[in-house]
Amino acid sequence: GNSVTQMEGPVTLSEEAFLTINCTYTATGYPSLFWYVQYPGEGLQLLLKATKADDKGSNKGFEATYRKETTSFHLEKGSVQVSDSAVYFCALSDLLGGANNLFFGTGTRLTVIP
Amino acid sequence: EAQVTQNPRYLITVTGKKLTVTCSQNMNHEYMSWYRQDPGLGLRQIYYSMNVEVTDKGDVPEGYKVSRKEKRNFPLILESPSPNQTSLYFCASSLWRAGEETQYFGPGTRLLVL
Numbered sequence: 001g002n003s004v005t006q007m008e009g010p011v012t013l014s015e016e017a018f019l020t021i022n023c024t025y026t027a028t029g030y031p032s033l034f035w036y037v038q039y040p041g042e043g044l045q046l047l048l049k050a051t052k053a054d055d056k057g058s059n060k061g062f063e064a065t066y067r068k069e070t071t072s073f074h075l076e077k078g079s080v081q082v083s084d085s086a087v088y089f090c091a092l093s094d095l096l097g098g099a100n101n102l103f104f105g106t107g108t109r110l111t112v113i114p
Numbered sequence: 115e116a117q118v119t120q121n122p123r124y125l126i127t128v129t130g131k132k133l134t135v136t137c138s139q140n141m142n143h144e145y146m147s148w149y150r151q152d153p154g155l156g157l158r159q160i161y162y163s164m165n166v167e168v169t170d171k172g173d174v175p176e177g178y179k180v181s182r183k184e185k186r187n188f189p190l191i192l193e194s195p196s197p198n199q200t201s202l203y204f205c206a207s208s209l210w211r212a213g214e215e216t217q218y219f220g221p222g223t224r225l226l227v228l
Contacts, residue, residue: 034216043118043204044157044219089156093217101147101172102206102217106156 002027006090006105013080013112021075021108023064023090031092033057033066033073034102038087047075047088080112116141118220120205126226127195135190135223137205145210146188147172147217148180150201157204163188164210195227 007022025031032051036044048057053068062077073090090105118139127133139146147162149172159172163182177199179191188207192199202224206217 043221046216046218049216101159101162102157104156104158106154
């Protein structure tokens with residue numbers, strides 16, 4: 001079946017530190033992979049996505065590369081800011097099953113301190 | 115503005131009192147879905163709909179109903195709410211074709227069942 005495992009949090013970093021949040025997946029077909037971000041009190045917003053192996057998604061300084069050989073989609077940012085404090089969710093979508101269902105990881109809470 | 119709206123945003127109710135959470139999208143998306151978010155569990159899918167009059171169960175459908183009479187609306191119905199349905203609920207919508215399956219989320223409905 002489909003599942004996503006992501007790094008347990010919470011993660012606390014100082015401003016300008018390097019960020020990595022690990023995400024690995026199990027899928028029966030050929031999934032698209034996503035990172036969603038949830039800022040305090042808000043809904044989920046798409047941060048970036050990749051639809052096939054070796055694709056790199058990027059947005060707002062965040063990057064993630066779809067690695068089929070390691071079934072991973074780790075999120076990275078070179079220099080985090082206080083405004084990046086949020087909960088980050090890794091997810092996969094597999095249309096092979098006939099429906100666009102998202103499978104989420106449990107979320108990683110990031111706190112960036114000045 | 116393209117968006118998914120949910121109402122109400124906050125709701126306190128008592129066990130057994132039927133309630134409906136509305137969801138509406140203005141993007142002409144075929145696919146709509148409901149999720150619940152609980153600490154340590156991430157988001158889990160309750161029901162989804164691939165088009166008008168087509169609905170199916172997600173991972174945690176017990177105690178919930180949905181309907182899809184119009185393309186833009188996808189209400190979530192709790193016929194007899196119980197305290198274990200206290201949660202944060204998100205509606206989402208998307209197109210349904212490969213490469214366009216990014217889901218857009220509503221702002222969330224926080225439900226407390228006493």
